[in-house]
Amino acid sequence: MMKKVHYGLDAPLVPISYLVIGLGILINWVFFHQYATAGFVLLYALLLIAGGLIFFHTSFRGKFIIWDKILAKTDISDDATVLDLGCGHGAVLIALSKLLGPFGKAVGVDLWKNADKSHNSLEETKRNLEIAKVADHTELVTADMAKLPFEDDRFDLVTSSFAFHNIKPNKKRFEALSEAHRVLKPGGKLIIVDTGNHKTQYINCLEKGSEFADVSSENTGFNGWWTGPWMASYVIEATKK
Incomplete structure (x- = not known):
């Protein structure tokens, strides 16, 4: 089987x-x-x-539809180096990996907390990468999104799927956004899909100091409802200057 x-x-x-x-x-x-x-x-x-x-x-189902639409219109070079923050079981990481060629690299970061997702563990994610046949050009790193163990200007694309709202308090959430900016290459893109009441905070933080260009946001509709429209989801995209 x-x-x-x-x-x-x-x-x-x-x-x-x-x-x-x-x-x-x-x-x-x-x-x-x-x-x-x-x-x-x-x-x-x-x-x-x-x-x-x-x-x-x-x-x-819904969040996969959301990411399918995002990645379908995102220009990713097959030799790109990409980072998925709060990768969980690797859903977005696997989708990104399948867009890369043999010289591309996808890295996933998480702290593997079961409160955020059922059966969340490094071992379970490794298993998923192997089943999806993308383990050869992916890497998993156990790390805090607010203290990334990577050098500056390393990644062409940084993504995050429903992870930022789990970071508390606000100060640490802003630190994680700053870290995402730090590890992005100039011209690299940041894509955040999230829920909760933090959208304005994210946008203000990304626009502060003019470190990002083309900051945009969009609601995801029914596919991003967590119990109902009162807990909707949104996509935020920005390009590092």
């Missing part, structure tokens, strides 16, 4: 909690719905269940 790549579930406690609580309330409503607010309780239960299912869609 052919082995399959396993990318895990993002923030697993979130969708599981939504579904368990929603189903619990729904079951309670089925047996005890003879009260004035029963309609609102039913609606609340259905919203929780829908939110959990939408989360599963985004984690297992």
Whole structure:
């Protein structure tokens, strides 16, 4: 039997909690719905269940659609050196690797925390790279995104998929953005896909000091909803001067 790549579930406690609580309330409503607010309780239960299912869609399918669209319009030389920050199980890292030729190199950085993704580990990601047949021109590094162990101006492209919002506090998040700038070559591109309420912070930080040109942002729509439109996702792109 052919082995399959396993990318895990993002923030697993979130969708599981939504579904368990929603189903619990729904079951309670089925047996005890003879009260004035029963309609609102039913609606609340259905919203929780829908939110959990939408989360599963985004984690297992939606984010891949988002990155397919991004990479389809991103010009990447086949001999480029690229870096994926917070690579997790390697979904974006593998997609990047498949765009490179024999002289290209893709590097993934992570701290491998299970709270961020189910079964998140260096060994699991190595396994995925081998199954995807890209292990020969990829490298995995255990490191903090705010303290990257790379020299200045090394990478042609730096990407990050739903990782920056996990960095706390804000000061450290800004340090990670600064590190992404430092390791990018002049003319290199930074692409961040993320969720949460930090988009304006990211844009302001990238535009500060005019270190980046062509800073742009775009919402990703339904494929980037984490439970619903109140937790949407966005793409930020910038080019280092």
